[in-house]
Amino acid sequence: MxxxxxxxxxxxxxxxxxxxxxxxxxxxxxxxxxxxxxxxxxxxxxxxxxxxxxxxxxxxxxxxxxxxxxxxxxxxxxxxxxxxxxxxxxxxxxxxxxxxxxxxxxxxxxxxxxxxxxxxxxxxxxxxxxxxxxxxxxxxxxxxxxxxxxxxxxxxxxxxxxxxxxxxxxxxxxxxxxxxxxxxxxxxxxxxxxxxxxxxxxxxxxxxxxxxxxxxxxxxxxLPSPESLEEEMEIVRSRVEQLSAGLGLDLSAQLPAGDVVEKVCTIFRELRSGQTLDGAQKLKGTSGVLSTAEAISLLANSMALAGSFGGGTITDRDLAAALQGAVIKDEDKDGVAWKEYLQNIMKKRGSRWLGLYKECAELL
Ligand SMILES: Nc1ncnc2c1ncn2[C@@H]1O[C@H](COP(=O)(O)OP(=O)(O)O)[C@@H](O)[C@H]1O
Ligand SMILES: [Mg+2]
The missing domain is CATH 3.40.50.300 (P-loop containing nucleotide triphosphate hydrolases)
Structure with a gap:
């Protein structure tokens, strides 16, 4: 063969x-x-x-x-x-x-x-x-x-x-x-x-x-989009694991931590639905489709970045660059929506999100 x-x-x-x-x-x-x-x-x-x-x-x-x-x-x-x-x-x-x-x-x-x-x-x-x-x-x-x-x-x-x-x-x-x-x-x-x-x-x-x-x-x-945050995280986690093994990314980088998967899925779900997960706040959606598939490739890309040029662990800095690339498809409209999301939602989410917020804001 x-x-x-x-x-x-x-x-x-x-x-x-x-x-x-x-x-x-x-x-x-x-x-x-x-x-x-x-x-x-x-x-x-x-x-x-x-x-x-x-x-x-x-x-x-x-x-x-x-x-x-x-x-x-x-x-x-x-x-x-x-x-x-x-x-x-x-x-x-x-x-x-x-x-x-x-x-x-x-x-x-x-x-x-x-x-x-x-x-x-x-x-x-x-x-x-x-x-x-x-x-x-x-x-x-x-x-x-x-x-x-x-x-x-x-x-x-x-x-x-x-x-x-x-x-x-x-x-x-x-x-x-x-x-x-x-x-x-x-x-x-x-x-x-x-x-x-x-x-x-x-x-x-x-x-x-x-x-x-x-x-x-x-x-x-x-076929529906994943019903809950947990389900989407499960899909993303298992697919990133398979995908990175297939590409050999797992040799130089660690799989994204649960916290990282949660953040990406949360941001995607909120921008997709135009409101925060708890439904309390409305927000501007973006022009691109932030699909589960895109979350998977975003994290695989971040692993490649961390493995090739960083310490092997996905940092807030790696994540911020990947997020901006995924979210902003149409420069004007999506840029505004992303900026608003950062200021109105992410910034106010407390210390667990602050590091990522700062890196994202710096890129704008
Ligand atoms: N519910 C799901 N279960 C398993 N994998 C999923 C699920 N949703 C999305 N994916 C992953 O998303 C990726 C892209 O899916 P794809 O079949 O290309 O989407 P499309 O619906 O656009 O044809 C695949 O790698 C797939 O594993
Ligand atoms: Mg298809």
Missing amino acids: ADKTNLQRLPAEELFQNELNALMAAEKYPVPAGWRMSPRSVLTYICGGRAGDTPITPKYIGHQRLVEIAIATLVTDRALLLIGEPGTAKSWLSEHLCAAINGDSTRVIQGTAGTTEEQIRYSWNYAMLIAQGPSPAAMLKSPVYRAMEEGAIARVEEISRCASEVQDALISILSEKRISVPELSVEVPAKKGFSVIATANTRDKGVNEMSAALRRRFNIVV
């Missing part, structure tokens, strides 16, 4: 291969056609637990019920649409569902304004097409096409960014469960196990509103 230790990011099925193998070895329940493990084992893989002697780390932290609904959707022949604010783990959950169900999370189409119908269906190797005419060898199958042939799940990311004719191509595939290739006069029926997991950001509304027809083909699961 090729050396994969130098790859920047491994797909979930390779990162968590041991867990997946343990779950398959310990399988006690019926496995749906085309799946590698039972719905219950998929749930354990996503939400954590045990498989025989092997502990299974939780991947998605939040409502287990939502994950159950998502998995149950895929057992039927309906496609699954995960929607929510940016950074609510839509892509993350989609990847891990495919890793568990198929052992392959890499059949992905990234939806953009430039996504074409061919990318959803198939296209051609034009050199071969011109030389030999249409033939199966000259065909370039899309991830959706391959998933139909193999009875597996394809992922379509950010589907609402695609133009409506591209969304329409997906409708016909999802309703007919077959794809026709007129050039070769063939119809390829989908094997059992074929489905699609799409994701869409609620913030993208209005970019290309998803048609009612497309929505009807999907079961929609809304």
